[in-house]
Amino acid sequence: MSLSLIPFLCSLLTLVCASTVTVQIGNVSVIGNYNSTSGVDQFLGLKYGSSTRFRRASAQSYSNRGVINATQHGPACPQIKGTNSLAVNYGIYGTDEDCTLLDIYRPHYIPRGTLLPVMLWLHGGALTQGAAWYYPGDGIVQESSRINLPVITVVINYRLAAWGFLGGKEAADNGALNLGLYDQQLALQWVQNYISNFGGDNSKVTVFGQSSGAMSIAYHMLTVNTKLFTGAILESGTSTSVPALAAEAYQGNYDALVSIAGCSGSSDTFECLRTMDRDALINATNTMFSQPSSYGSRPWGVSIDGEIIPDNPSILTARGQIAQIPFIAGNVMDEGTIFVKPQTISTDDDLLTFLEKDYLNRNASFFQNATSIATLEVLYPNDPSLGCPYGTGNETFFGTQFKRGASIYGDIHFHWARRNFLNTAVSNGVLSWSYLFDQFTPTNAAWQGVLHTGEIPYVFMKFSPSDGDLYALSRQMLAYWVSFAYNRNPYYKYNPIWEKYSKASQNIVFTAANTSMQPDDYRSAGMSFIGSISDQFLEPRA
Template identity: 70%
Template sequence: MLLSFIPVLATLTLVCATPVVQIEKVTVTGNYNATSRVETFLGLKYGTSTRFRRATSQSYSTAGSINATAFGPACPQIKGTNSLAVDYGIYGTSEDCTLLDIYRPSSIPRGKTLPVLVWLHGGALTQGASWYYPGAGIVQESSRIGLPVITVILQYRLAAWGFLGGSDASANGAQNLGLYDQKLALEWVQKNIGAFGGDKSKVTVFGQSSGAMSIGYHFLNVNQKLFSGAILQSGSSTSVPALNAEKYQGNFAALVATVGCSNSSNSFECLRTVDRDTLINATNTLFSQPAVYGSRPWGVTIDGDIIPGSPSVLTAQGKIAKIPFIAGNVKDEGTVFVKPQTIETDDDLLTFLEKDYLNRGASFFQNTTSIALLKLLYPNIPALGSPFDTGNTTFFGAQFKRAAAIYGGTSGDQPLHMEISSPISKDIHFQWARRNFLKSAGSKGINSWSYILSQISPANAAWQGVYHTTEIPFVFVKYTPADGQLYTLSQQILAYWVSFAYNRDPAYKTNPTWEKYSKAGRNINFLAAQTSLQRDDFRTLGINFIGSVAGQFLESPN
């Protein structure tokens, strides 16, 4: 049984005038859409950012006005060449890009404030822009079912601008600037969302991929008060390594050399002042050579503040904020990450996997016993690989499906006797990381819920399966009634999300009732017309193996 809906609150009165909000002494003018009945305030500065410096907060103490009717520029970023790449430059780019967009119902009951959803986009910390995630669908649908929310979509600095690593970056306070941007934006929300009708005590952060991983990092500040709920879509605190800044010194030196700063007496200051386009071209050069600089040449580092210590150690110790959350994955997380796709041999497979850990000293790839066990638990059997449920069909190289299964994914039920021989769901980046985060939360009595999205989209190619990012159109209600059951599933998912925003529990008037993960260790499996609860016990031996060697991936020897 899927959703039954109730009308929008009868107390809401439609306001068609241009929306105007007062923040301290500043007047902010936005847009009104008569079709969706959603008001938008676009391109609002939550801070001012300059290269390799922490952004400063935005002041509204001086009388003035802001025209918030158009999207602002994106942050400088990588020109992607993979299936996730989007032309984020449509509105231009600027190094001063710490902006956010606000979507709200056209009218809010007098004296009422609404829960707030704050989106942190994914994109491997190298791509993304607020305009690509319009929040109007969430606001419109949430209002339709009588649970209206305000949605905030924020930008944060990316690639070298946001995640410059190396000892020089650490010494100059330039670590994790993208994470500090996120924190500054959440502080802005706490201070100013009331002016837009938002309830600062009911802020839910939600994000996908590196956005979800970022949320996991913010959980490591156990006393943080910037949000009271979280939804982590395909990512957590242990999805990828977070190491000491000096582990990235080689990539820092390569960037310095590529922009022509090698002979400077102060290479960091030279990087700070080098021509913008020169720096953009240099970052694209490094990113285009994963065999040399790794597939993530810039990443989060342990800074003693936002990330106070090793995320894998802190998570294992249960040192995470006591904040309720939802965490989940899609069925075939790994397919779009397999590059090159023509993986033919065991050596090709290991070369592909090691790119994610290049220059980080991951000991796994020097441990012959661990490698042997990985090969045993992930045999090259196409019928058991990802994309799942595609039988003996192979795609690209002979070991493409094997690589995709190891990288990330989930499957339906499998006979117990296939436990050891199946590669399905022996996940490094996603499935193990999700279970690990849920387990840590459970040890501290934190309420949590878990999901798997198994619904394929008609737009997905056969080799992609239910690939990484497939859930985003469902959450943002991009489907329409013409899409039939896909639209109905989107409504169902969004109802759970906004119910959680209201009640810190995704319970809604629909079946099945989504139970806490701690109750029986069950996921809700999202599938059109067949959403159900399923035990999260698939591939226990394989995922336990990943957990037993996780330190070999996530920790770097001194």
């Protein structure tokens, strides 16, 4: 059918075509969904590149005439199966190795000649899990339009686990390091090239993400001359949350994957992994991930590749090598809880065993430093009333030291890392704001507290007016987020005025009862000590 006939036929067949919307990219027509109830257009499963195993993705081309059906979510990237309390089946739309896809959500009505700010979401999941479909942007677009600050929301897939973050010498020699980060970069470049076709302003791109998504944003900010985004919101993660190592540091896990996948006898183990059956490779990665005592809690991770990650991020951060891009960084109150369960921590030895799983095969000197261990144990005593989830008294939940482990884990990976990134940025003149999310959601378990990921439903407007104060808090948070996307300042008409992070070091603390500005000085002794020995976690001993 000639594309020129589509508008005419739609005018005649309103019932058939009323639910679709079309955007042109060159000679290509992109067909999406229009929801007349929400007033939101959706363009789903759009390719921003083409990806093959262990190769950098190539950019999407629109040189040929054609039609793209963007009315359904695309498949997720291959990934490990979740084992913690937040396990999600991300494969309900299938999985595919050619998974460099994105979803776009926009207001249906955009005044002619107007370009809207863009918010691009990078999901979390420890670089091993996640999918774009799990984070629908309709609520953000609908609410932002309601308050007359309409934005376009983009949500992307990027490659994960061994597909996106394979380490080892062989991966380095074949250009296969950090492919997930390069995917993110390619998606951001796609937005620069094409988002104006959808009514987006490529000069006002805010990247926001949670956990490993936030860490990824911080890594991209270490490229101080980046032009791919102009604002950032980091939810529970920065450049010093977890170690990034030389490729060779992952050699043990690369060799283990080769062995488990049955490639040990190959003359070219990399090529064997690259060409083997997809499901067999998925099974091998699941086997590794299910054995953290052997391969660590993070079998694959970001490598120092000399390009996108030119040096150890902890060193680059300490030098103040952070792009002059305004940003927001924040934490939830109880970051550590979901990382402890299902492990029972009852003794000091249990505590160290749990903490070390995140650094297994990463040569962290802390675990050989008796003085550092002893000092940390003093600063974080085995007192349930001081542990995480905070404010839960003497309840121990799972093992007598569960709350102690959650507190230490949360401060090392998230609370201290945020404070460190902000202080470095402020010292180098980067405009920044900080928050602490402290609202317990009743549908969560008591042991989880205000858990890691807990702010996401609020940012994505997952509450309705029937949820009362939680809905009101969600609206308040999103108003600050989209105001930042517009003005590079999160000020909105709500109280309090969100003050910049500075030597006064204040957080906005989000609660349904009374959001307020408060000093960022909680657990200062413990986090100051963590900062003083951070090299023992982040810079492997020789």
